[in-house]
Each structure stands twice: as C-alpha cells, then as structure tokens.
Amino acid sequence: MTPQPFGALDSTARLNPLVLTTGRFSPGEAARFCAAQTDDIHRKIGEAELLYYRGDIAAASHQFADLSDLEDFSGSVASLLCRSVCALADGNVHTLLDNYNSVKLLRGILPADDPLRKMTDMYLLYFNILTLNIREIHFPQFGVNAFSVPASLKPMAFYIYAHYLMEIGDVGRAIGMAEGALIFAEKPCTITEINLCLLISSGYMLRAAWDKAEYYFRHAWELAAPDGLLMPFAEHRRMLFGMLEKCLRYEQPSAYKQIQELANSYHKHWVFVHNALTGETITDSLTGIEYNVAKLAKTGMANQEIADFLGITVNSVRAHLRHIFNKLNIESRKELAFHVI
Numbered sequence: 001m002t003p004q005p006f007g008a009l010d011s012t013a014r015l016n017p018l019v020l021t022t023g024r025f026s027p028g029e030a031a032r033f034c035a036a037q038t039d040d041i042h043r044k045i046g047e048a049e050l051l052y053y054r055g056d057i058a059a060a061s062h063q064f065a066d067l068s069d070l071e072d073f074s075g076s077v078a079s080l081l082c083r084s085v086c087a088l089a090d091g092n093v094h095t096l097l098d099n100y101n102s103v104k105l106l107r108g109i110l111p112a113d114d115p116l117r118k119m120t121d122m123y124l125l126y127f128n129i130l131t132l133n134i135r136e137i138h139f140p141q142f143g144v145n146a147f148s149v150p151a152s153l154k155p156m157a158f159y160i161y162a163h164y165l166m167e168i169g170d171v172g173r174a175i176g177m178a179e180g181a182l183i184f185a186e187k188p189c190t191i192t193e194i195n196l197c198l199l200i201s202s203g204y205m206l207r208a209a210w211d212k213a214e215y216y217f218r219h220a221w222e223l224a225a226p227d228g229l230l231m232p233f234a235e236h237r238r239m240l241f242g243m244l245e246k247c248l249r250y251e252q253p254s255a256y257k258q259i260q261e262l263a264n265s266y267h268k269h270w271v272f273v274h275n276a277l278t279g280e281t282i283t284d285s286l287t288g289i290e291y292n293v294a295k296l297a298k299t300g301m302a303n304q305e306i307a308d309f310l311g312i313t314v315n316s317v318r319a320h321l322r323h324i325f326n327k328l329n330i331e332s333r334k335e336l337a338f339h340v341i
Helices: 030-035 040-053 057-065 073-090 093-108 115-131 139-145 151-167 171-184 190-206 210-227 231-235 243-248 253-278 288-298 303-310 314-328 333-338
Strands: none
Touching (some): 030 040, 040 231, 057 073, 073 115, 073 253, 093 115, 115 151, 151 171, 210 243, 231 253, 243 253, 243 288, 288 333, 303 314, 314 333
16 A cells, blocks of 8 residues: 555545645645645635644634635635634634534535535534534534544544533543553554543543543653644643643743643633523632642542642642632532533
8 A cells, every 4th residue: 555645635535624634744744734735725725724723822823814705615614613722722603603503504505424514513512512512413414423433533423422421520531432442443643642641641630540640641642742733732621620730830931831821811710601691690700729639629639639749748738628628618528510611
C-alpha cells in the first residue's frame, strides 16, 4: 500500500470537516499538518482550529467567520459549529444560538440516512455536551450513529459518547468507552486523544483512583505541549478537580498560568451560556483555586486530603471554604451541588 503524503485526508474527507480535531498528526506537527492541506477550505478550517486550540479565540472566530458562506456543506457545518464554540468561549449567546440554529436547519434538509446528517448529529451533540444542555440531546439515536460513522470520525464519536455517559453519572461505562477508543483508534489522533485522556482522568478522579487519573492527565499534556494546545485543558477544567494544579502549577508555571487564564475566562462565559440555555444557577463567582476546592469538597474529600492533593496547607483549604460559603451564601458542603457543576 502506498503511504499517503503528510497531511492527506482519507476518502471520507467530505464527512470530516474538522481537519485538525480529527486529523492524524504527531505532537509538534499541528501547524505543518494544516499547511500541508491541498484543499484551500480544509487548510483554512485547520488553521482556524489551531488558533482556537492555542487559545486565540478572537482570531479563530474571525477566520471561521470568513468561511461562513461556503457552498461546501460539510465545510459550512464545520464553520458554523466552530463559530458556536468560539462564541461559547466568548460568552456571546446571540451569535452562539444563531450559528447553532443554522446548523440545525442545514441538518433538516438532509435525508435521515445520509452520512452527512449523521456527521452533523455528532457535532450537534458535541456542542450540547460542551454547554451541558442535556435536554437537547437525543442520545439513543446517536448511540447507533456512533458505530456507523467513518473510521476517521470514530475516536471523536466515542469521546462524545463517553462524555455524555460521564455527565449522566455512568462513570464506569464512560471510562470503558474512552479507554476502548484509545486502544482501537488509529494513531496518531492527537487532539481527540488529548480529549479522551482528559475525560478518562476525570473519570478516575471520580473513582478516587488518583494515580490513574494523574497518568492520563500527564499523557494528555505530553501530547498537547509541543503544539501549545491549551484549550482542551481549559474546556475540561471543571471536570479535573485540581489536576492542573497538581501536575502543572510548579512543573510548568508559564503554561499553567496561560491555562488558568483561559480556563477562568472560558468558565465565566460557559456559566453565562449554560445558565441562559438551561435556566440553572451555576456560579461564576469563585476563583480558580476556590472552584477546585469546592469541587473536591463536593466529592466528600476531607480538608487534609484536599490540601495534600492541591499542594496547599489545610488552613488554606479552610480559608477557601469560608470564602466559598460566604460567596454562595450557603452553610454546608451538600449545598455546593446547586452551585458547582
């Protein structure tokens, strides 16, 4: 078999518009992979994705906006959904809903058995999971579609599948699904592999399997660091229970600071969008460290365990909890469930 040239997409490229997200490139080669795309639309989409994953939301949004009037269906879907994700990261509910609803309209003109419709369903589900707008998710049908998408999309499909299971509390199946996707995915699948590792890490944290959680987090960082792919860590921050602090705060202080800034901005805007879509009252008033203390306290960890995990003193944990309770006007850890997700 003749090997494909670097950056080449397979015969399912028509169904695979997110060039970088689902692309096969090794760590450190993201920019070269995008530049190697011979199709102009694919190249521009890949470059815009890279801007997003590196945390340059404004530049990514601008580039995706330039791709909004494409005649190519899958390219249009990719541009609209990526603009929605950028709008989520920027807290722009109006732009987010306009683009999201445009994708739903495009989906509606396709026959139910069209592979493009299945691809579109997958990306709509991904967006709804990002915003935790669970009411919009029609999961049983997606569960069928996840097994029928092209091979190049399967790792992302199973990441979405596993993410949904995690959000509804089926942690064991979520871990199994994500670990299975890692085992069977054609390598490299760098960005999806990063997302899978972060999801597995969060699952093991929920199971209090801290060593396994740290292993998968560090593997995700090894894949992301050479290309500066910081946004996946910002997107998953609420699920990682302080693993950023444990692994990067002292070992990679510059990267940690960048991720924290991205994560704080993303979380603030995410809360605004999530509450607007769902009518819930999740808080955005906590600092990064307060949020992590609250998440860990919510799981039932004792103050000393939280201190050991985050590398701070137990007195600092107590002080953070006092500030958290005052900000949220609550009196017990059980009440954190209504404000921290």
